[in-house]
Amino acid sequence: MIELHDISVRYAGKGRAVLAVDRVSLSIAAGSIHGIVGTSGAGKSSLLRTINLLERPTTGRVRIGGRDITGLGGAALREARRRIGMVFQHFNLMHTSTVFENAAFALRAAGRPDAEVRARVAEVLELVGLSDKAGAYPAQLSGGQKQRVGIARAIANHPEVLLCDEPTSALDLDTAASILELLAQINQRLGITMVLISHEMNVIKKVCSRVAVMDAGRIVEEGDVYDIFATPQHPFTRQLVEHTQRLDLPARLTEGLRGTLVKIRFLGERAETPVLSEASVRFGVSANILHGKIEYIGNRALGLLVVLLDARGNDAGGSVAAAVDYLRQHTARVDVLHSGHEEARHAA
Ligand SMILES: Nc1ncnc2c1ncn2[C@@H]1O[C@H](COP(=O)(O)OP(=O)(O)O)[C@@H](O)[C@H]1O
Ligand SMILES: [Mg+2]
Known part of the structure; x- marks a missing residue:
């Protein structure tokens, strides 16, 4: 369990101070993957870096596994940090060292004996799928492979916590997906607690169980990822979620539209067609489905029509x-996208 209590981070800056994190409290369950999402400058990285005290919070306490580490320094701090791995957006590899030596970094720093280093590095390179690249240099690797090295390095010394700061933001979509899969796999196999920062809800959706939404240094909403997608409460969260659920309709469909265009969101296993046909029959309207999709978050369905x-x-x-x-009463949410009828406009 990671507990952040009343954390603020203020940067002194020349002339004007920046309050990057503004009194944030957050609990992260042991063994979970917890997301932090928000736009650039929201304070995500600053908050994340307080967890291993790379950033000393201006106010507040950091507890890991019940132990307050905020005041630690020297050897005790180094020891605490040893239990926390970190993965970066731009990998931060040592360019003049081989994949093997990059992965071995934390083990060497901890003074592990050579035989142990060799065995463990072989193990983590196998885990990230790079056994055949031990002798290669970073420049010889693709972006995805570099991030695999970054992950191998971060987990080599058996951390309990892995901090991932935009680990897929520098990668193309397919590579990003495979890195997220790897992180999820590591979380499941090794039980490492993960905190994952992203500016994209789609990334959060793939691997996180809970998410904190950050805006201007504050957490504006926090909860189960499915719930956040299904029923976002804060306007900023709604905007983020809507961005991922944008259904692009050809312009010709919405120009000179005859009728009222609605977006219906439905949750879970509830079959929606009966609700729609019921509305159609009861109220004498035709219901023409133009677009629809169902996505799964965890194992739960979230549908859009x-x-x-x-x-x-x-x-x-x-x-x-x-x-x-009627649809509003029987589904999670109805948005009127285009109103062709006076009466519907009133209802919206
Ligand atoms: N070392 C620093 N010194 C001064 N200002 C900083 C520093 N790091 C970040 N900031 C500022 O703090 C705010 C939050 O930054 P950051 O935590 O990096 O946000 P995010 O990761 O969400 O993009 C931004 O306004 C940024 O410019
Ligand atoms: Mg950042």
């Missing part, structure tokens, strides 16, 4: 507004 509702074909006079109300 974009539907065009129209009452005009109904001589008996259907009601789009009533249908939208």
